[in-house]
Amino acid sequence: MPMRMPDPDQDVLSRRAEIIAALRRIVPGEGVIAEEEELRAYECDGLTAYRQLPMIVVLPETTAQVSEILKYCHGGGIKIVPRGAGTSLSGGALPLEDGITLGLGKFNRILDIDYDNRCVTAQPGVTNLAITTAVAGDGFYYAPDPSSQIACSIGGNVAENSGGVHCLKYGLTANNLLGVEMVLMDGEVVRLGGKHLDSGGYDLLGIVTGSEGLLGVITEVTVRILRSPSTARALLIGFPSSESAGDCVAAIIGAGIIPGGMEMMDRPAIHAAEAFVNAGYPMDAEALLIVELDGPAVEVDELIGRVETIARENGAQSVRVSTNEDERNNFWAGRKAAFPAVGRISPDYYCMDGTIPRHRLSEVLTRMTELSGQYGLRVANVFHAGDGNLHPLILYDANTPGELEKAEEFGADILKLCVEVGGVLTGEHGVGVEKRDLMGEMFTEIDLDQQQRVKCAFDPTQQLNPGKVFPTLHRCAELGRVHIRSGQTRFPDIPRF
Amino acid sequence: MAEKFTPGTAEETRAIVADALAAETPLAIEGGGTRQLIGRPLETQYSLSTSALAGVSLYEPEELVLRAGPGTPMSQIRMQLDQHGQMLAFEPPDYGPLIGADADTGTLGGIIAGNLAGPRRIKAGAARDHFLGVDAVSGRGELFKSGGRVVKNVTGYDLCKLLAGSWGTLGVMTDITVKVLPAPEKTRTVLVACEEPSEAVAAMTAALSSPHDVSAAAWLPRTVAAQSSVSYVAGAGTPLAALRVEGIGTSVDARCASLRDELAAFGNVEELHSHNSMAFWEEIRDVRAFADDGGDTSLWRISVPPADAARLLDRLHTGIEMEAFMDWGGGLIWARVARMEDAGSYVIRRTMGAAGGHATLIRGNLHQRIREPVFHPEPAPVARLTRNIKEAFDPKGILNPGRMYAGV
Numbered sequence: 001m002p003m004r005m006p007d008p009d010q011d012v013l014s015r016r017a018e019i020i021a022a023l024r025r026i027v028p029g030e031g032v033i034a035e036e037e038e039l040r041a042y043e044c045d046g047l048t049a050y051r052q053l054p055m056i057v058v059l060p061e062t063t064a065q066v067s068e069i070l071k072y073c074h075g076g077g078i079k080i081v082p083r084g085a086g087t088s089l090s091g092g093a094l095p096l097e098d099g100i101t102l103g104l105g106k107f108n109r110i111l112d113i114d115y116d117n118r119c120v121t122a123q124p125g126v127t128n129l130a131i132t133t134a135v136a137g138d139g140f141y142y143a144p145d146p147s148s149q150i151a152c153s154i155g156g157n158v159a160e161n162s163g164g165v166h167c168l169k170y171g172l173t174a175n176n177l178l179g180v181e182m183v184l185m186d187g188e189v190v191r192l193g194g195k196h197l198d199s200g201g202y203d204l205l206g207i208v209t210g211s212e213g214l215l216g217v218i219t220e221v222t223v224r225i226l227r228s229p230s231t232a233r234a235l236l237i238g239f240p241s242s243e244s245a246g247d248c249v250a251a252i253i254g255a256g257i258i259p260g261g262m263e264m265m266d267r268p269a270i271h272a273a274e275a276f277v278n279a280g281y282p283m284d285a286e287a288l289l290i291v292e293l294d295g296p297a298v299e300v301d302e303l304i305g306r307v308e309t310i311a312r313e314n315g316a317q318s319v320r321v322s323t324n325e326d327e328r329n330n331f332w333a334g335r336k337a338a339f340p341a342v343g344r345i346s347p348d349y350y351c352m353d354g355t356i357p358r359h360r361l362s363e364v365l366t367r368m369t370e371l372s373g374q375y376g377l378r379v380a381n382v383f384h385a386g387d388g389n390l391h392p393l394i395l396y397d398a399n400t401p402g403e404l405e406k407a408e409e410f411g412a413d414i415l416k417l418c419v420e421v422g423g424v425l426t427g428e429h430g431v432g433v434e435k436r437d438l439m440g441e442m443f444t445e446i447d448l449d450q451q452q453r454v455k456c457a458f459d460p461t462q463q464l465n466p467g468k469v470f471p472t473l474h475r476c477a478e479l480g481r482v483h484i485r486s487g488q489t490r491f492p493d494i495p496r497f
Numbered sequence: 498m499a500e501k502f503t504p505g506t507a508e509e510t511r512a513i514v515a516d517a518l519a520a521e522t523p524l525a526i527e528g529g530g531t532r533q534l535i536g537r538p539l540e541t542q543y544s545l546s547t548s549a550l551a552g553v554s555l556y557e558p559e560e561l562v563l564r565a566g567p568g569t570p571m572s573q574i575r576m577q578l579d580q581h582g583q584m585l586a587f588e589p590p591d592y593g594p595l596i597g598a599d600a601d602t603g604t605l606g607g608i609i610a611g612n613l614a615g616p617r618r619i620k621a622g623a624a625r626d627h628f629l630g631v632d633a634v635s636g637r638g639e640l641f642k643s644g645g646r647v648v649k650n651v652t653g654y655d656l657c658k659l660l661a662g663s664w665g666t667l668g669v670m671t672d673i674t675v676k677v678l679p680a681p682e683k684t685r686t687v688l689v690a691c692e693e694p695s696e697a698v699a700a701m702t703a704a705l706s707s708p709h710d711v712s713a714a715a716w717l718p719r720t721v722a723a724q725s726s727v728s729y730v731a732g733a734g735t736p737l738a739a740l741r742v743e744g745i746g747t748s749v750d751a752r753c754a755s756l757r758d759e760l761a762a763f764g765n766v767e768e769l770h771s772h773n774s775m776a777f778w779e780e781i782r783d784v785r786a787f788a789d790d791g792g793d794t795s796l797w798r799i800s801v802p803p804a805d806a807a808r809l810l811d812r813l814h815t816g817i818e819m820e821a822f823m824d825w826g827g828g829l830i831w832a833r834v835a836r837m838e839d840a841g842s843y844v845i846r847r848t849m850g851a852a853g854g855h856a857t858l859i860r861g862n863l864h865q866r867i868r869e870p871v872f873h874p875e876p877a878p879v880a881r882l883t884r885n886i887k888e889a890f891d892p893k894g895i896l897n898p899g900r901m902y903a904g905v
Contacts, residue, residue, distance in 0.1 A: 116702055116804035134822070139708070161651045174658070175626045188878045195802035197828055198612060198623055199662060200855025200873030201901060202883050206658025210651050230708040250559040256582055256679030295710060297747030310784065311751055355647040387649040388560075427649040435652075442652055450641045450890070451654040457885035469653065479584055482637060482892050484519045490502070491520035491543070 003050050003091075003433050005467040012078055019078060023058050023100070024066045032108070033057040042083065042101050046148070047091040047434055048115035049350075049404060054081065054095030061106045063181065063189060063219040070217065071187030073100060079463050080185070080223040082213040084124060084156030087148045089351060090432030092212050092484050102217060104155050106198045110134050113222070117195045119178055124155020131223065140225045143170035146428070147336070161210030163428035167387035169294075170226070172425045172428070174209040181220035182208065195222060207454060212430055214466040215458040229294035231302055232260065234331045237311045238285030238318040242266060243362040245287035248314035249385045250358060252291065254424045255310060257303055259386060260294035266365065268380035269342065269393070273334035276341035276365065281334055282318045282494060290331055291386065316377035326362070338382045339393065346378070350407045354418030355427035358388045367417055368392060375410040377403075389427035390418070408415060416441050431469045439471050448472075453479050500542070504624050505549040507632055507640055507671035513545060514669060514895060515638030523898045526665035528568060528604035534596040535611070535859055536664055536900040538870050547606050550671055555646070558583055562629065564674040567606025573606055584680040587623050588615025588778075594788040595796060596860050606670050612662030615782035616713035616741065619705065619825045622848040625661035627676045633660060633668035636891025646674050659886060665897040666905060667890040678802040679711075681743035687756045689714060690735045690764035694807035694823065697738040700763040701826040702804065704740045707759060709752040713741035713778055714826040721786045721822045727773045738763070741778060781824055787833045793860040794833050795840035801854035803827035809848060842869040872901045 012019070016034075023032045033039060034056055044051045060066050073080055079099035095101045107123035113135060114120070120131050120142065128149040131142040145164035146152055152162065158180060163172045170176070177236050179193030192205040199205060208215050239245040245264055252259065265273065265281075265288045274281045281288055289311070293303045303319055311319055322328035334341070342349050356364055365381065372379045378395040392414055396407040415425050419441045426435055439448060448470060455462070456476035466473060502524075504510040517524050525544035551568035558581040563771045565574060571589060578584055589608040593600045614623035621627075630644030633656075643656035660668055687704075691697035697716035704711045715740045717730075725731045740760070742752045757766045771778055780786070787796050801809055806827030813819060818835040834841035840861045849856060855873035858865065875883060880902070887894075899905065 019862045106631060111613050114804070115706060117802045118705065140706075161655075163649055163651075171622065171626065172649070172651075174655070175622050184878070190876075190878045190882070192879070194853035195804075196800045196801055196854040197618060197825065198614075198625075198855075200800070200857060201662075201875055202667075202880070202886055203612065203625055203658045203662050204879065204882055204886075206661075207654060207656075209658075210655055227708050229707055229710075253561060253679075254559040256682070258679065282727040295744075296708065296748050296752055298751045299745055302747055327746075355645075355649045356559075357562075357647060359557070359560060384649065388647050422645075423647055424645045424650045424652045426652050427647070428651055429653055431653065439653060442645075446639050447641045447643065448653070450635060450639070450656065451643070453889035454656070454659070454886065457889045459883060460885075480888070480892065482518070484639075485515060490513060491522045 005096060006473060009077065009447070013055065014100045019076065020056055021210065022072055023056065023069065026072065027058055027060050027065050031059045031061065033059070042095060042103070045086040045088040045091060045093040047089055047094070047432065050091050051093050052095045052097060052153055054101040055098055057101045057103060059103045059106050066102070066183045066217055066219055067187045067189055069102065070183055070185055073463065074186045074461065079466055080217070081465050082143070082159070082217045084153035084159065085127065085151050087152040087156065088160065088430060088432060089353070090434040091431040092430050092432040094220065094433050096467065104153065107155070107219065114195065119222050119224050121197055121220060124218045124221055124237045125153050128154055128157055135225050136228070139228050141228050142223055142225055143176055144173050147339070154221050154223065158209055158218055158221055159211065160430045163389070165263060165384060168262065169258050169260050173175060174206060176224045177205065177209055177221070178224055179222040180205060180208065180218050182216040182218045184216050185238050185461065185464050190192050193222065212432060212469050214455050214469060215464065229260070230299040231300045232292055232294040232328060233300050234290055234292040234322045234328045235304065235307055235311070236281070236320040236331045237289040237291065237316045239284035239287045239289065240285070240315060240317055242287040242365050244315040245289050246358060246361040248289060248311050251310045252307055253386070255306065257306065261290065261292040262386035263290045264288065264383040264385040265335065265338065266298055266381040268378065269338055269382050272341040272345050272380055273338050276344055277333045277337050279330050279334035284333065285317060292337055335382065342380050342393045342395065347397040347399065350394040350396065350409050350411055352390065352392045352394065352414050353426045353429040354415050354423055355387070355389045356418050356423035358385070360421040364390070364417060364421060368414060371410060371413055373473050375406055377407060377410055388426070389424065412438060433468055436469060437471050449474065449479055456480065501544045501546055503546045503549045507634070510545070510550065510669055510671050511634045511638060511640045514634045517543065517895050518636065518638045518893055521893055523895055526669055526897050528607035528610070529570070529602040534598060536866070538863060538866055539897060539900055545669060547604070547669065553577055561648065561676050561677050562674060563647055563674060564646065565605050567604060567609070567670045567673055569605045570606060571603045572601050578677060580800060581809050582680050583675050583677045585627060585675065586617060586621035586678040587627055588617040588782055589613055589624065590615045590782045592783070592859065595784055597789040605673055609661050609670065609673055609892065610663065610665050616715060616778055616824055619714065619828065620712045627659055628657045628661050628673070629656050630674035631660055631670055631671035631677055633670045636893060636895040640671070644674065647672060648676050664900050666898065666900055669896065683746045683749045684741060684771060684774045685749050685753050686744045686769040686777055687740045687742065687753055687760065688730070688767040688769060689738045689760045690733070691738045692736055694810045696763055697736070697823065698804065698807045698827045700738045701740070704756060704760060705826045707756065709742060710744065711740050712743045715739050715781050716823040718820065718822060720820060724786045725777065725780060727769065727777045728779060729767065729769065729773065739777065784831050785832060786822065789860060790810070790870065793836045793862065795837070795865060796859045797832045797834065797841065797845060797855065797856050798859050799830040799832060799845065799849070799856040800828060801830065801849065802852065805852050806830060809852070812848045813845065816848060817841045839869050840865040846874065
């Protein structure tokens with residue numbers, strides 16, 4: 001699958017042997033990978049449709065080494081692609097032919113658990129789940145929980161501003177991040193934030209979160225941990241239409257209830273999941289809602305009752321309430337296995353990630369069904385219903401010539417539809433290379449230029465992860481130019497320069 | 498100040514800034530005008546007020562979203578949200594009386610530009626965490642947008658994060674979209690008599706580490722407690738730690754009961770119910786104890802790792818004459834410093850040292866605001882990024898130049 005990337009620098013490619021030697025001086029031992037066989041493992045991330053062998057892979061172990069590598073590459077005009085666990089679904093870690101993939105996998109230690117300040121400091125290669133595991137015994141957890149939490153790294157979570165099923169109530173990574181240590185492209189090490197709240201100056205930590213590895217290489221992360229809720233219970237609610245399910249979601253929030261999780265599945269997703277895990281989902285439902293309430297037991301019990309009433313008022317066909325942990329986990333089992341379940345009924349699937357204003361849901365689903373007919377490809381929907389984040393899974397067969405391209409076109413149409421109804425291209429998976437060329441659907445040239453100037457503020461030579469996020473790469477000098485139009489009349493008494 | 502522009506549309510705003518850019522004339526950007534008193538003083542001949550960029554253009558309670566012009570008075574937003582039992586969960590404060598301005602004159606734009614937040618910051622986040630989308634005019638005279646109207650969005654760089662807390666130095670916002678949340682049905686406060694800041698921090702840490710979902714935690718020394726309008730607090734005659742519990746009635750009752758039991762070891766325990774509880778936290782939110790009384794005191798807002806707060810307070814008390822209370826479980830110290838040439842800047846910043854955090858001079862006289870770093874000094878590589886960001890948005894220094902840092 002071709003994807004337009006920056007032209008490889010022939011000069012850099014011709015210096016490959018010399019670059020390898022220099023990297024080996026910085027990272028001794030087996031930390032520099034140059035054999036094709038071994039490079040193969042790094043040719044793609046979670047977006048497997050795009051592959052590119054990196055020029056070299058380097059796996060440093062210390063911040064000092066990262067700094068040395070970047071300093072060396074900065075001087076030598078060599079591009080860097082940072083990589084966490086490689087689980088990105090948008091191609092954020094897609095290598096460059098003339099670039100060094102800098103893997104943070106060896107940064108895998110938790111450095112500090114600080115209960116008094118309710119935070120954990122970890123190296124970026126530590127997995128999301130490992131942070132929760134480290135503090136769970138003491139009754140704490142880290143709230144953002146992307147589906148890939150067993151594998152994805154906390155550094156990658158920062159780069160992508162990852163979400164998860166709990167983010168309506170507990171926020172995305174950005175809302176749970178306190179500080180980072182990060183290395184800039186010129187090798188300078190900076191600390192943003194710490195164990196305190198907010199920034200005294202510009203919120204650089206905020207802009208770095210979700211910057212997709214274009215601003216710096218993160219070498220340390222401090223996140224807030226929360227006390228685990230004492231109880232969690234879930235409702236499994238079947239509806240005769242996605243419209244009534246959508247109305248129910250609106251009514252729950254309208255009643256002042258913010259559930260810990262609120263997930264919706266459409267009929268194809270329900271059937272695929274049920275066939276896979278036998279969770280006891282209602283097979284006659286057109287839409288299924290899982291609503292989880294967490295907090296003190298007395299609160300959860302009362303809210304369960306309120307949600308059940310609201311569900312029945314909104315036309316629920318079936319309502320089941322979990323009475324123990326096994327049952328609750330069982331409700332979730334189908335939802336959590338939705339992607340592999342769909343993988344069983346189709347050779348391949350392509351996962352989309354748009355967000356829409358919730359009240360446009362049934363309209364979007366209707367138009368998606370039309371598009372599905374038009375493209376001749378089936379689609380199953382799972383949906384973070386509370387925050388409007390849709391994950392349509394387009395089913396296709398990569399072995400059928402032209403079908404991947406068709407799936408991608410279908411996907412692009414879905415995302416354009418999301419933008420058209422007032423939503424956005426990506427809710428939590430990131431732009432990467434995947435949605436890069438769709439950015440113009442949401443932003444004007446002026447909007448994108450302003451975003452790129454932020455990139456230039458951190459990396460004026462544009463060597464960090466180029467070719468991601470922005471559809472057109474402008475040189476920083478060009479972006480920095482000030483365009484002044486003459487004809488001003490408001491400031492007549494001011495001498496002009 | 499000679500002339501004030503008051504554009505009524507985004508396009509007018511853009512045209513004014515573009516003209517100012519062409520004439521290389523800096524503009525002071527103001528909302529309600531009150532927050533203008535915070536920061537380094539500006540010397541501009543012209544100002545641009547966002548007061549006519551006002552009004553709520555979209556409010557969908559069930560979608561948890563509200564969009565309004567930056568000049569929209571906070572009082573208006575609060576009223577509209579009240580009607581639907583909703584709120585801005587970050588508890589926007591009113592600093593007007595702190596800096597010698599009237600109460601209740603703040604605007605949405607001012608709150609966002611200062612990235613302000615009240616006691617619920619520890620649970621719900623600051624303004625930045627609720628700021629979903631923006632239209633703004635950069636110092637390049639260009640109208641740009643970022644973010645959107647949905648709560649979950651990672652499309653492109655989140656320029657909202659930079660605009661929040663940039664005090665009008667990066668862009669003039671013309672349209673603001675924020676996330677709103679349901680207001681709690683009930684609120685109660687558990688008070689614990691804690692003589693020493695260290696005991697108070699320990700009590701607050703215990704409460705915030707409990708599963709009782711505490712939404713605010715503050716400590717007041719005797720002198721500050723005595724000024725409260727809540728008679729029990731004023732008459733307690735002792736320093737008090739205060740822990741707020743919010744939510745549905747049955748849950749609040751149960752959690753308060755558990756908290757009282759768990760905190761009894763720290764000191765005598767009492768409870769404030771709905772009206773008193775709300776009044777109490779409004780006082781904390783707006784820092785009423787340290788309102789400008791015309792005396793020559795200065796006021797600092799100091800954000801630190803909460804567990805360091807007591808130690809820091811002790812050291813500050815030995816270095817300067819001041820009165821202070823803690824919010825955010827110790828993570829926020831409000832310190833009123835008695836008359837000092839440098840407002841206490843040197844001692845405060847030196848004492849904070851490497852422990853991390855930042856101190857902002859919220860109220861100081863003109864001399865202090867010119868001479869002392871009002872915003873916390875940044876290490877050289879971070880300061881370089883700050884300058885680069887300013888350059889990216891406002892290369893000619895048209896928007897509030899120098900308000901945060903010299904040359905930025």
